Amino acid sequence: MSRGVAETMGAGHRVEDELFLPGHLGCQGCGGALAMRMVLQAMGPKTMLVIPACCWAIIEGPFPYTGLKVPVLNVPFETAGAAAAGLRAALDAKGKTDIHVLAWAGDGGTYDIGLQSLSGAVERNDNILYVCYDNEAYMNTGVQRSGATPEGSWTTTTPVRTPKDRPKKNMIEILAAHRIPYAATATIAFPDDLAAKVHRAKEIRGARFLLIFAPCPTGWRMDSRYMITISRMAVDCNVFPLYEVFDGDRYHITVEPKGVPVREYFQMQGRFRHLGDREIEQAQKRVDFEWRRLLHKAMQEPFGM
Amino acid sequence: MKKVIMGNHAVSYGVRLARAEVIAAYPITPQTQIVEELSEMCSDGRLKAKFVKVESEHSAMACCIGAASAGARAFTATSSQGLALMHELLHWASAARLPIVMTNVNRALGPGWNIWTEQTDSLAQRDTGWVQLYCEDNQEVLDSTLMAFRVAEAVRLPVMIVYDAFFLSHTYEPVDIPSQEDADALLPPRKLEKGTFMDIEDPRTFSNMTPPDYFMEMRFKLERAMRRAKDEFGRAAGEWKKLTGRDYAAIETYRCGDAETVLVAASTAVSTARVVVDSLRGKGRKVGLLKMRMFRPFPYREVVDVLRRTRKVAVLDRNISFGSGGIFATEIKAALSNVPGHPPVYGYIAGLGGRDITPGTIEEIFDRTDRNGVPDDPITWIGLKP
Known part of the structure; x- marks a missing residue:
């Protein structure tokens, strides 16, 4: 049975029991930092982390310090999938099959430069859990657009005169096409759902992927106190639906959205401030289309527009 | 077995x-x-x-x-x-x-x-x-x-x-x-x-x-x-x-004892060069061969000990650093540079892209080295088509 966050992080919980220690170097309101705390809590101490270049290569702390109580292997930007596969192979060769290998990469290292090595690991069905904490741009280097940046968004390489003109890559679909045993989306605003998915992933052998929505107040140009609010809103307006896919085939939507207008989600973030009514309406249409398509895949509604 | x-x-x-x-x-x-x-x-x-x-x-x-x-x-x-x-x-x-x-x-x-x-x-x-x-x-x-x-x-x-x-x-x-x-x-x-x-x-x-x-x-x-x-x-x-019973070292020397011209080479060209050294020795020429097995770390002491005693050094490079020269030659020059009165180093490029390095190729390298004064170009190409 999966345990909820209430049991692992709620009353009676001691900081000393955490695998992610206080004093990290994340920005105020970092979604990626909280995501790590929740995932490690569910993974437990028999976990080895593989971290490529990403915000987390800073957040963990510089040599000779560390912010984590599990072994961590830092690796080059595009190698999380392959390095995790090698670590797994070594542990298996030594009979340490009970240790979990957790690759932990940002959206740049997953959607863009690391896509090939991730694809290789998933195609081979290497026994690793790969988590992408998705803050929708290259935040560590100062907010440049990535393949995960949503259409219409401002970044430092997509100025407001010419904002991003292509939609965000659908990472889950790419992995579903590999027939990955388990892929799911999650957010820190729904911690029980997140923990349940980590526990589910832990029980499956082979390649597993978790896409965690990780707001970046710094890059999204918003107040850090709204980090959880914006995470919840992304789900409720269908911009980031929470679902899971088994064997690339069976879709299961895990949280029912409230149907908040996309406009409200956009209005909270400076990165969308330049968008006019027409652009926002177009974005709403696209979100509605993708949501209906997801419902169809989950066989909750026939596909017809 | x-x-x-x-x-x-x-x-x-x-x-x-x-x-x-x-x-x-x-x-x-x-x-x-x-x-x-x-x-x-x-x-x-x-x-x-x-x-x-x-x-x-x-x-x-x-x-x-x-x-x-x-x-x-x-x-x-x-x-x-x-x-x-x-x-x-x-x-x-x-x-x-x-x-x-x-x-x-x-x-x-x-x-x-x-x-x-x-x-x-x-x-x-x-x-x-x-x-x-x-x-x-x-x-x-x-x-x-x-x-x-x-x-x-x-x-x-x-x-x-x-x-x-x-x-x-x-x-x-x-x-x-x-x-x-x-x-x-x-x-x-x-x-x-x-x-x-x-x-x-x-x-x-x-x-x-x-x-x-x-x-x-x-x-x-x-x-x-x-x-x-x-x-x-x-x-x-x-x-x-x-x-x-098999012996390996960072470098190997072949008939270098009294050699006046020593050729430096690596890989299979060494086998060919050994045959050429024997044949030239048969004709009374004082030639020797230094085989580079280890390139990193560069065996400075071993290389210098052999080459400082010779009159001329020829280096066969099946490689090139464009704008500089053969890479072994460059390193050999660097190794010798602080040895007072060190012998001149002649760099030869041959066999690029799999072109054969024949006994004739190596004989030509020895001939040119013995015949020429100190080369003014760090690269001499061997076997180039006109």
């Missing part, structure tokens, strides 16, 4: 005898038979290794980095474009102090596409912190594979074994396959020092952000380990000689 095998299979036998635990590789001509044979060995149980069939050479090295970080004995093999693709990770492997062993079958880099031998691919990686050993025959390929793991693990640095495409990779020669007992005596299981590998009982963070306060000392230690690699190679070679 003697067997007639190709150079590539000599590597596979060496990796099996070394009891490699993780292999990650991507196919590239002329390396392919190494990994094909290793796949067979893993499949029929002769080798109990996890073979990760990665989707690129970049991932092959990343996979070896992951595996070696957890204490496994890791191996990969590549050539040319594959090695170039790995470049970023070659630096990473050495700076992370991982004893990975890799075979690189020398092959020219494109364009135009060329699958034949040339040393520019491996020599272009000279600054990556890898020990580099160049082999002349298939026996040396097998023995070097075992010694490579021994040296790598002793100093915690990666080692690259290098040899010529086709002239060795696909050429069948009789090779004495060492017994498993001898291999185990040279190469016991990898010793894991506390704090140097991913360990659930001793959680540490490896290769994280390293500020200027610490970075330089790490590089100093890497350089110190690199220098120690030469001594460790000597130690391993000494033990291997006791076990098998």
Whole structure:
């Protein structure tokens, strides 16, 4: 049975029991930092982390310090999938099959430069859990657009005169096409759902992927106190639906959205401030289309527009 | 037990005898038979290794980095474009102090596409912190594979074994396959020092952000380990000689005692040069040969000890650093530069892209060196078509 966050992080919980220690170097309101705390809590101490270049290569702390109580292997930007596969192979060769290998990469290292090595690991069905904490741009280097940046968004390489003109890559679909045993989306605003998915992933052998929505107040140009609010809103307006896919085939939507207008989600973030009514309406249409398509895949509604 | 095998299979036998635990590789001509044979060995149980069939050479090295970080004995093999693709990770492997062993079958880099031998691919990686050993025959390929793991693990640095495409990779020669007992005596299981590998009982963070306060000392230690690699190679070679009678050293000399002109060469061209030296000696010419087995760490003392006594030094380079010259020649010049009254060094480029280096090629190099005054150009091309 999966345990909820209430049991692992709620009353009676001691900081000393955490695998992610206080004093990290994340920005105020970092979604990626909280995501790590929740995932490690569910993974437990028999976990080895593989971290490529990403915000987390800073957040963990510089040599000779560390912010984590599990072994961590830092690796080059595009190698999380392959390095995790090698670590797994070594542990298996030594009979340490009970240790979990957790690759932990940002959206740049997953959607863009690391896509090939991730694809290789998933195609081979290497026994690793790969988590992408998705803050929708290259935040560590100062907010440049990535393949995960949503259409219409401002970044430092997509100025407001010419904002991003292509939609965000659908990472889950790419992995579903590999027939990955388990892929799911999650957010820190729904911690029980997140923990349940980590526990589910832990029980499956082979390649597993978790896409965690990780707001970046710094890059999204918003107040850090709204980090959880914006995470919840992304789900409720269908911009980031929470679902899971088994064997690339069976879709299961895990949280029912409230149907908040996309406009409200956009209005909270400076990165969308330049968008006019027409652009926002177009974005709403696209979100509605993708949501209906997801419902169809989950066989909750026939596909017809 | 003697067997007639190709150079590539000599590597596979060496990796099996070394009891490699993780292999990650991507196919590239002329390396392919190494990994094909290793796949067979893993499949029929002769080798109990996890073979990760990665989707690129970049991932092959990343996979070896992951595996070696957890204490496994890791191996990969590549050539040319594959090695170039790995470049970023070659630096990473050495700076992370991982004893990975890799075979690189020398092959020219494109364009135009060329699958034949040339040393520019491996020599272009000279600054990556890898020990580099160049082999002349298939026996040396097998023995070097075992010694490579021994040296790598002793100093915690990666080692690259290098040899010529086709002239060795696909050429069948009789090779004495060492017994498993001898291999185990040279190469016991990898010793894991506390704090140097991913360990659930001793959680540490490896290769994280390293500020200027610490970075330089790490590089100093890497350089110190690199220098120690030469001594460790000597130690391993000494033990291997006791076990098998076969003798290896960082460099080898042939008829250099009273030589007035010494040719420096590496890889299969050395065998050809040996024949030429004998033939010229028969005609009364005082020529000798220096074989470079170890290129990194560069065996300065050994090289200088031999070359300072001669009148002229010729260097045969099957490689080129554009705008500078042959890479061995450049290094030999640097080694001699602080020796008062050192002999002039003549750099010759030959055999690029797999063009044959014949006895005639080498004779021409000796003739030109003996005939000419000090060359005003660091490069003399041999065998260029008009």
